[in-house]
Amino acid sequence: xxxxxxxxxxxxxxxxxxxxxxxxxxxxxxxxxxxxxxxxxxxxxxxxxxxxxxxxxxxxxxxxxxxxxxxxxxxxxxxxxxxxxxxxxxxxxxxxxxxxxxxxxxxxxxxxxxxxxxxxxxxxxxxxxxxxxxxxxxxxxxxxxxxxxxxxxxxxxxxxxxxxxxxxxxxxxxxxxxxxxxxxxxxxxxxxxxxxxxxxxxxxxxxxxxxxxxxxxxxxxxxxxxxxxxxxxxxxxxxxxxxxxxxxxxxxxxxxxxxxxxxx
Amino acid sequence: xxxxxxxxxxxxxxxxxxxxxxxxxxxxxxxxxxxxxxxxxxxxxxxxxxxxxxxxxxxxxxxxxxxxxxxxxxxxxxxxxxxxxxxxxxxxxxxxxxxxxxxxxxxxxxxxxxxxxxxxxxxxxxxxxxxxxxxxxxxxxxxxxxxxxxxxxxxxxxxxxxxxxxxxxxxxxxxxxxxxxxxxxxxxxxxxxxxxxxxxxxxxxxxxxxxxxxxxxxxxxxxxxxxxxxxxxxxxxxxxxxxxxxxxxxxxxxxxxxxxxxxxxxxxxxxxxxxxxxxxxxxxxxxxxxxxxxxxxxxxxxxxxxxxxxxxxxxxxxxxxxxxxxxxxxxxxxxxxxxxxxxxxxxxxxxxxxxxxxxxxxxxxxxxxxxxxxxxxxxxxxxxxxxxxxxxxxxxxxxxxxxxxxxxxxxxxxxxxx
Ligand code: HEM
Ligand code: SF4
Ligand code: SF4
Ligand code: SF4
Numbered sequence: 001x002x003x004x005x006x007x008x009x010x011x012x013x014x015x016x017x018x019x020x021x022x023x024x025x026x027x028x029x030x031x032x033x034x035x036x037x038x039x040x041x042x043x044x045x046x047x048x049x050x051x052x053x054x055x056x057x058x059x060x061x062x063x064x065x066x067x068x069x070x071x072x073x074x075x076x077x078x079x080x081x082x083x084x085x086x087x088x089x090x091x092x093x094x095x096x097x098x099x100x101x102x103x104x105x106x107x108x109x110x111x112x113x114x115x116x117x118x119x120x121x122x123x124x125x126x127x128x129x130x131x132x133x134x135x136x137x138x139x140x141x142x143x144x145x146x147x148x149x150x151x152x153x154x155x156x157x158x159x160x161x162x163x164x165x166x167x168x169x170x171x172x173x174x175x176x177x178x179x180x181x182x183x184x185x186x187x188x189x190x191x192x193x194x195x196x197x198x199x200x201x202x203x204x205x206x207x208x209x210x211x212x213x214x215x216x217x218x219x220x221x222x223x224x225x226x227x228x229x230x231x232x233x234x235x236x237x238x239x240x241x242x243x244x245x246x247x248x249x250x251x252x253x254x255x256x257x258x259x260x261x262x263x264x
Numbered sequence: 265x266x267x268x269x270x271x272x273x274x275x276x277x278x279x280x281x282x283x284x285x286x287x288x289x290x291x292x293x294x295x296x297x298x299x300x301x302x303x304x305x306x307x308x309x310x311x312x313x314x315x316x317x318x319x320x321x322x323x324x325x326x327x328x329x330x331x332x333x334x335x336x337x338x339x340x341x342x343x344x345x346x347x348x349x350x351x352x353x354x355x356x357x358x359x360x361x362x363x364x365x366x367x368x369x370x371x372x373x374x375x376x377x378x379x380x381x382x383x384x385x386x387x388x389x390x391x392x393x394x395x396x397x398x399x400x401x402x403x404x405x406x407x408x409x410x411x412x413x414x415x416x417x418x419x420x421x422x423x424x425x426x427x428x429x430x431x432x433x434x435x436x437x438x439x440x441x442x443x444x445x446x447x448x449x450x451x452x453x454x455x456x457x458x459x460x461x462x463x464x465x466x467x468x469x470x471x472x473x474x475x476x477x478x479x480x481x482x483x484x485x486x487x488x489x490x491x492x493x494x495x496x497x498x499x500x501x502x503x504x505x506x507x508x509x510x511x512x513x514x515x516x517x518x519x520x521x522x523x524x525x526x527x528x529x530x531x532x533x534x535x536x537x538x539x540x541x542x543x544x545x546x547x548x549x550x551x552x553x554x555x556x557x558x559x560x561x562x563x564x565x566x567x568x569x570x571x572x573x574x575x576x577x578x579x580x581x582x583x584x585x586x587x588x589x590x591x592x593x594x595x596x597x598x599x600x601x602x603x604x605x606x607x608x609x610x611x612x613x614x615x616x617x618x619x620x621x622x623x624x625x626x627x628x629x630x631x632x633x634x635x636x637x638x639x640x641x642x643x644x645x646x647x648x649x650x651x652x653x654x655x656x657x658x659x660x661x662x663x664x665x666x667x668x669x670x671x672x673x674x675x676x677x678x679x680x681x682x
């Protein structure tokens with residue numbers, strides 16, 4: 001599942017390509033985030049105000065307004081301590097649990113799986129990068145071995161969540177009818193990224209389910225491009241795509257919950 | 265060529281609110297709970313999730329990536345007009361915010377969008393546009409002269425010139441549902457609580473304009489808040505009592521916000537005040553009511569400011585009251601349908617919601633459906649009458665009454681009037 005799984009020294013050209021793709025993904029992400037922050041920052045700084053004539057959306061204005069709301073007292077008489085909100089409402093997602101344990105299980109597995117894989121992929125990336133410049137007490141290949149089992153576990157956790165989400169949208173009538181492209185695209189890309197990760201890994205390690213029937217020379221030949229494919233779409237779909245899709249909720253939802261002090 | 269301007273602007277919408285639009289995960293919880301969406305026969309446009317989606321799309325068309333690169337996409341006048349109708353088909357009941365998995369403060373978004381559109385000349389809805397004009401001219405929305413505010417006061421009621429406690433009656437209780445004002449005053453007299461009132465100096469609390477997106481017209485919301493606060497300050501009162509949930513919410517949440525400062529007095533709902541007296545053993549009941557009573561939480565008393573227990577405590581203490589709960593109470597209360605200008609703007613919708621709520625009450629087989637707000641009472645009564653006309657079982661026997669009137673009865677006081 002790691003981005004660089006299957007890449008060898010003989011594939012230096014691929015490494016350069018990866019760097020370029022990562023860079024492009026970051027640029028697309030940052031550009032989109034700036035536009036979003038400016039879009040939000042086109043709003044006013046407080047109740048019933050109007051934007052100044054000729055003033056444009058500003059990311060700084062958004063951040064300031066958000067911070068002011070996070071720190072000010074609420075007149076409605078509710079409001080929980082920030083630490084409680086961070087742990088229970090954002091990491092544990094208590095607001096989903098209160099509404100539906102099934103959907104909470106679905107989302108929590110997606111969330112935990114995705115975040116952990118994201119973090120581990122980031123670590124793998126960091127190790128491969130550092131290895132090129134300084135000597136580490138272990139090799140990237142060894143590190144990949146260490147991550148193999150947790151990668152598998154969290155991959156399956158993520159897969160379970162995504163499959164529940166897809167099934168829910170496909171088979172529950174009212175959910176299906178209310179689903180729009182915006183919804184489908186998010187689960188769709190998470191699904192593709194997850195499955196491509198399993199396949200890339202399966203071809204390389206010869207997993208009987210995920211090698212999709214490849215073994216021996218074919219597997220040797222297809223493992224690097226499969227890994228490359230997974231890495232590229234992960235970077236594009238998981239990073240670059242965030243500001244342009246429903247993915248934005250992984251940034252906006254925690255910010256909204258914090259701004260509203262845990263919500264009503 | 266002049267650069268194309270976006271079709272919408274961001275007046276009244278805070279940077280955080282615009283971000284909240286992007287935090288909606290379309291989980292659909294709000295749709296399940298919205299009372300006006302249900303009562304409208306599930307009109308798609310009324311669903312909170314749909315309103316968020318549409319305004320987010322409007323924002324993206326005006327300020328999103330594509331707009332940045334190629335200029336804003338136009339939003340047609342008809343689309344904005346339709347949106348206006350939908351955003352006013354909302355009682356500001358707040359349940360969508362309570363259940364929102366993303367913690368979005370939806371109600372304030374609706375109110376901000378209403379004001380944003382009114383500033384553009386779109387909306388409010390129907391008769392709602394009269395509110396600021398009327399209040400500006402008469403200081404109340406009922407076309408009544410200032411001295412009419414005193415007409416409800418019976419000879420036996422004693423109102424002090426100055427006192428530590430002030431009763432803010434509200435236009436509706438003083439000019440329309442005077443039974444509520446009479447009951448409140450007599451109860452306070454009977455309990456030996458010295459209180460004063462603003463009389464002719466009392467102005468509308470501003471709620472109707474704020475909820476319908478018109479607080480800025482003639483600067484009305486700020487002006488009435490300032491006037492009332494100054495007038496209360498001048499009496500020297502430190503505790504202000506309310507028997508109207510609309511006025512209570514406006515005073516507690518909207519006045520400080522309009523004025524940009526904390527109020528120099530305490531804002532207390534009459535049920536909180538009475539619950540306190542009961543706890544101190546200062547209420548001696550005279551009469552047993554011998555009725556089964558259920559209680560409808562007014563949105564603007566419950567969800568908006570969190571007063572749930574006091575009214576139940578008071579009712580539970582009245583001798584001979586068998587207190588029964590309906591389906592959907594406290595923070596999950598189902599709205600009566602009157603709030604947010606819906607009663608004035610879209611009366612049919614208000615009635616539809618009320619019928620559903622009355623059906624909740626009928627299911628408990630209670631004798632009395634009580635509430636703590638004149639607007640709820642009026643609309644629940646209308647809902648009961650309407651069900652009665654449809655021969656719904658039990659609707660003919662159901663009595664709708666405010667808690668304070670029931671308290672007055674249990675104290676052996678006579679209360680007549682509307
Ligand atoms: C950090 C805090 C996060 C919060 C508070 C949050 C919140 C939510 C909520 C409330 C929903 C709606 C769930 C429902 O339908 O009941 C949702 C949907 C979803 N979230 Fe998150 N989310 C977070 C992070 C993430 C992350 C990191 C991912 C990773 C991919 C993710 C992926 C998804 C997906 C795929 C859905 C759609 C499910 C569906 O369409 O049925 N979320 N999120
Ligand atoms: S505030 Fe109440 S009526 Fe308005 S959209 Fe939300 S749930 Fe519906
Ligand atoms: S409850 Fe909140 S997050 Fe869910 S659909 Fe409604 S507004 Fe969106
Ligand atoms: S909100 Fe209160 S003061 Fe204003 S009209 Fe209504 S009852 Fe009267």
